[in-house]
Amino acid sequence: MHPSEVLFQGKHKPVSIPVCDHYAGAEKLMHKSIALQQELGPVFDITLDCEDGASAGNEEAHARLVASLIAGEGNRYDRIGARVHDLNHSSFEQDLAIICDEAAARVAYLVVPKVENLAAAKRAVAAIKQHAKRNCREKLPIHILIETHGALADVHAIAALPQVECLSFGIMDFVSSHYGAIPGSAMRSPGQFTHPLVTRAKLEIAAACHARGIVASHNVTTEIKDTSVVASDAHRASAEFGYTRMWSIHPDQIKPILKALSPRSSEVSEAVAILSEAQAAQWGPIQHHGKLHDRASYRYYWAILQRAKASGMPLPESSGSLL
Helix, strand or coil: CCHHHHHCCCCCCCCCCCCEEEEECCHHHHHHHHHHHHHHCCCCEEEEECCCCCCCCCHHHHHHHHHHHHHCCCCCCCCEEEECCCCCCCCHHHHHHHHHHHHCCCCCCEEECCCCCHHHHHHHHHHHHHHHHHCCCCCCCEEEEECCHHHHHCHHHHHCCCCEEEEEECHHHHHHCCCCCCCHHHHCCCHHHCCHHHHHHHHHHHHHHHHHCCEEEECCCCCCCCHHHHHHHHHHHHHHHCCCEEEECCHHHHHHHHHHHCCCHHHHHHHHHHHHHHHHCCCCCEEECCEEECHHHHHHHHHHHHHHHHCCCCCCHHHHHHC
16 A cells, blocks of 8 residues: 555545745746746746736736646646635636636646635635536645635634645735734734734644645745845744745745755655655554654654655655655
8 A cells, every 4th residue: 555545544645735835926927937947847836826916907818828828838847826816806707717718727726815704715616616627627726815814713614625725824914904903013024923913823724724634835925135034934934833835926035945844855864764664564663763653753754755755855766665
């Protein structure tokens, strides 16, 4: 049996996607992002943005541009998704129709912003499923932005919806929805990691994601010039809040995020060694360097390998049967 079948019987097998989600809205930036992905490989995702990328009155043309880029030869690895307009926007259904009609087979996922509660999330998921099924894509992955009071209150139920593989924290809209009760400093570091209402939201989202085996994606860093801030934010998001993916809004942010959220080489080597011994023992308990390991730790190390693979890290040949 494959390791995932042995280790996750009766449990949610965790989703494994690249640790960096790079957003691009303007056409010039879309092309630059695609060129960079071709250079670096499928180690980060690109989300082409219909919501903030389209100017007023140009929504249809922008959606068609997004669809053409996803369906085009530049999408070499099929790791380009799209953020559509929110459910209450007049262009929501239009975005779905255009992208699914022209690129359903190639789009990596669709991102839905500003979901107000569980009922709204269900309507959005149903609409996406309808358009995707019409274009022979039965299970199109869905990412949902948690940035409203209602969505946060329903976050565990939203994480459990079918085809939802990722929840992202929309810190800007979340803070602004408190109408000044949370200071603007909480939209950036260090405030975003210390203000109780913001940290509570981050923890609730991460907990909901990990309970269902889906991906928790951390909010943007607005600092563009100082990449050390980006690296620090990514490290804290991972080490303190359990996020395994993070948004990028500038090409210079991609590599710091990849480095911070990808496993260390030593962790990968240890994971391969432990899992190889476990496989030889038919997944029974083992001792490795004087420490006991069983299926609980095997699941941890298997997840490390999956993150390493999704991040494009070099893996030992012996890891082949484990993946």
